[in-house]
Amino acid sequence: MRNVAIIGIGQTPVGEHWNTGLRALAAQAAREAIENAGSPTIDALYIANAFGGSINHQSHIGALVTDFIGLSGIETFAIEAAEASGGAALRTAYLAVASGLVNTALVVGVEKMTDSIAAAGVKARSTGLDADYEAAHGATLPALAALLMRRYIYENQLDISAFEGFSINAHANGSRSQNAMFRNVIKPGRFASAPIVADPVNLFDGAPDADGAAALVLTAAERAGDMVPQPVRITGSAASSDTLALHDRTDPLYLKAAYHSALKAYQQARVQPQDIDLFELHDAFTILSTLTLEATGFAKRGEGWKLAQDGHIALTGSIPISTFGGLKSRGNPAGATGIYQAAEAVLQLQGDAGANQVEGARTAMLQNLGGLGSTAITHILQI
Amino acid sequence: MRNVAIIGIGQTPVGEHWNTGLRALAAQAAREAIENAGSPTIDALYIANAFGGSINHQSHIGALVTDFIGLSGIETFAIEAAEASGGAALRTAYLAVASGLVNTALVVGVEKMTDSIAAAGVKARSTGLDADYEAAHGATLPALAALLMRRYIYENQLDISAFEGFSINAHANGSRSQNAMFRNVIKPGRFASAPIVADPVNLFDGAPDADGAAALVLTAAERAGDMVPQPVRITGSAASSDTLALHDRTDPLYLKAAYHSALKAYQQARVQPQDIDLFELHDAFTILSTLTLEATGFAKRGEGWKLAQDGHIALTGSIPISTFGGLKSRGNPAGATGIYQAAEAVLQLQGDAGANQVEGARTAMLQNLGGLGSTAITHILQI
Numbered sequence: 150m151r152n153v154a155i156i157g158i159g160q161t162p163v164g165e166h167w168n169t170g171l172r173a174l175a176a177q178a179a180r181e182a183i184e185n186a187g188s189p190t191i192d193a194l195y196i197a198n199a200f201g202g203s204i205n206h207q208s209h210i211g212a213l214v215t216d217f218i219g220l221s222g223i224e225t226f227a228i229e230a231a232e233a234s235g236g237a238a239l240r241t242a243y244l245a246v247a248s249g250l251v252n253t254a255l256v257v258g259v260e261k262m263t264d265s266i267a268a269a270g271v272k273a274r275s276t277g278l279d280a281d282y283e284a285a286h287g288a289t290l291p292a293l294a295a296l297l298m299r300r301y302i303y304e305n306q307l308d309i310s311a312f313e314g315f316s317i318n319a320h321a322n323g324s325r326s327q328n329a330m331f332r333n334v335i336k337p338g339r340f341a342s343a344p345i346v347a348d349p350v351n352l353f354d355g356a357p358d359a360d361g362a363a364a365l366v367l368t369a370a371e372r373a374g375d376m377v378p379q380p381v382r383i384t385g386s387a388a389s390s391d392t393l394a395l396h397d398r399t400d401p402l403y404l405k406a407a408y409h410s411a412l413k414a415y416q417q418a419r420v421q422p423q424d425i426d427l428f429e430l431h432d433a434f435t436i437l438s439t440l441t442l443e444a445t446g447f448a449k450r451g452e453g454w455k456l457a458q459d460g461h462i463a464l465t466g467s468i469p470i471s472t473f474g475g476l477k478s479r480g481n482p483a484g485a486t487g488i489y490q491a492a493e494a495v496l497q498l499q500g501d502a503g504a505n506q507v508e509g510a511r512t513a514m515l516q517n518l519g520g521l522g523s524t525a526i527t528h529i530l531q532i
Numbered sequence: 533m534r535n536v537a538i539i540g541i542g543q544t545p546v547g548e549h550w551n552t553g554l555r556a557l558a559a560q561a562a563r564e565a566i567e568n569a570g571s572p573t574i575d576a577l578y579i580a581n582a583f584g585g586s587i588n589h590q591s592h593i594g595a596l597v598t599d600f601i602g603l604s605g606i607e608t609f610a611i612e613a614a615e616a617s618g619g620a621a622l623r624t625a626y627l628a629v630a631s632g633l634v635n636t637a638l639v640v641g642v643e644k645m646t647d648s649i650a651a652a653g654v655k656a657r658s659t660g661l662d663a664d665y666e667a668a669h670g671a672t673l674p675a676l677a678a679l680l681m682r683r684y685i686y687e688n689q690l691d692i693s694a695f696e697g698f699s700i701n702a703h704a705n706g707s708r709s710q711n712a713m714f715r716n717v718i719k720p721g722r723f724a725s726a727p728i729v730a731d732p733v734n735l736f737d738g739a740p741d742a743d744g745a746a747a748l749v750l751t752a753a754e755r756a757g758d759m760v761p762q763p764v765r766i767t768g769s770a771a772s773s774d775t776l777a778l779h780d781r782t783d784p785l786y787l788k789a790a791y792h793s794a795l796k797a798y799q800q801a802r803v804q805p806q807d808i809d810l811f812e813l814h815d816a817f818t819i820l821s822t823l824t825l826e827a828t829g830f831a832k833r834g835e836g837w838k839l840a841q842d843g844h845i846a847l848t849g850s851i852p853i854s855t856f857g858g859l860k861s862r863g864n865p866a867g868a869t870g871i872y873q874a875a876e877a878v879l880q881l882q883g884d885a886g887a888n889q890v891e892g893a894r895t896a897m898l899q900n901l902g903g904l905g906s907t908a909i910t911h912i913l914q915i
Binding site: 150170172193199200201202203205206207208209211212213215216220221222223224225226227228229230231233234237240241244245247248249250251272273275276277278279280281284285386387388389390391392393394397405406409519520523524526 | 662
């Protein structure tokens, strides 16, 4: 295999893009990434999109976007793993470039969730659950996250306010990012009294549906240095899976796929959790942040929330997370989310994160989850 | 890169599987392929599915199937390029194994189109067209194929009966295949009077929506020979794209993506069209068969239909196509179709095609199209 590097990134602001269609949104991020990479020849375009067929009545988005940005003719297809689609598309591009069969690949994550009524977003996300045994009975992603959170609170004898640190941190970081959807600061003490979405998950707990597109350009590491001043190496890339249905897990509070994919990525990159300077984790719900920190070696079981309470997840902490607002404040445009994570980590490693900079960041980890951790895809980036 | 080989195949019959759900259908093909490969350790499962989110309210099918067949934990995600999803997933698995990062990959193509009313299938297939500029105005895949066919008839001063050879050949071959959906023989002369679907496309012209699942096991060629008696080498693999919307093509009767992906595959495999012993092409409509034969070097422009009329596409002809019935008679379970093409070609190369055997077949080509050739993915297999 060849080593692989990221040489360009592009991002649109995340939010409600009522005046921009799916293809235009994708094109905006794609063009920015190509320009950022010094306009190299692009050999393939891999699209990350989770719910286009359901929400936008548009599948076949590889051909759609490739055509729209004037690259018609090149290799293209879409990759899907519910909310982990972005991580999966990055993984695909990594495999393609590593194989030596594709020289330079563009990865575009795009999701346009506000084209339909709000309920369509909930229904679309439910297709990422088990359609027969969960969604058909009315279970939704927030409802299942609420079950997990309730159990965690019970097991560890906590109060809901134990989780507030995650949202406070996300919004503090997001408030300084021009791409973030919700830039309001959440004041300590306000979290626990936010309106309930699915008890105990509340409005300040879960990440919002959103529109957005982000893009990356990948090429062989050996030539990346000649193409851009600061290529970012992908030193770890791993995917793992868990049961699709939550009720099939013997230990629902253990994110098995998150653990295994992180472990494989650590091994490949030859790093340990303490070597990670920042971690863009999948904070779709605070319970997922908690469980992720526990599964990936940053906290003991039952203690992930303490990292948030004690400030360790802040930009100046021992393991900064959600450095541009995370899913919670930047927004969660499903299939695009994993690509935003990567783009943000690249900015951090290149020292271009502005007010959100993690000082001296050399090693970043990203983990993108599908559903409630049924798919977990982890990448480690280094400069 | 490492060379890659197919070491196992599995197929369910194609048809209307009212009593078998999406996951069970996929599992049936997956288990058969694993057993056929000698039950090796599987490191990754790539799913080809086009319309699960729309028709089955189920996305995230990688985690679904991986879980259901007892492989939860391994890498998995889905690949989509409308009806070319199967070819794209095969391409992904090929890239993964070629990279050296994945040793043995399972590829499962699955589509369950008859869970919903028939109109849902038409609507789902329309998501593979341009949602804003084609589907929103009522254009469907058969309607656009009809425009192409009408134009071809006009340009070449033909009668609709010029196309009958494709359907007669497909059903003749399908009539001897236990997996084929429609095993009726079409008698010469009956084609032109079949009920119209979208004038001039008729019931004997277009391939039927269907349920089905097919699977392949891929591993490094260097170890394949130790694992199974007759590994089939993938010597060419290429993807290309064309405009998504038909109206954007300067020359709609030239399948640009089909041409480019075939050319790249020929070059990689170092073969010419005359070296191809059989060609599983994308005969969703007879006009696509015609245009494909022209684009891939088997016929001059305007003359693809002659290969059918003159018997060259028969099992004993110079370029046998649709050897187990093709999309037309075997059936077209969208995302699974490209995997059926590969499984059928493997049977041919291994000499296990029974009554459908192409004698002495050593080199097979597969081409899977998305929409009306907006995506084209070509593989060349050799034994």
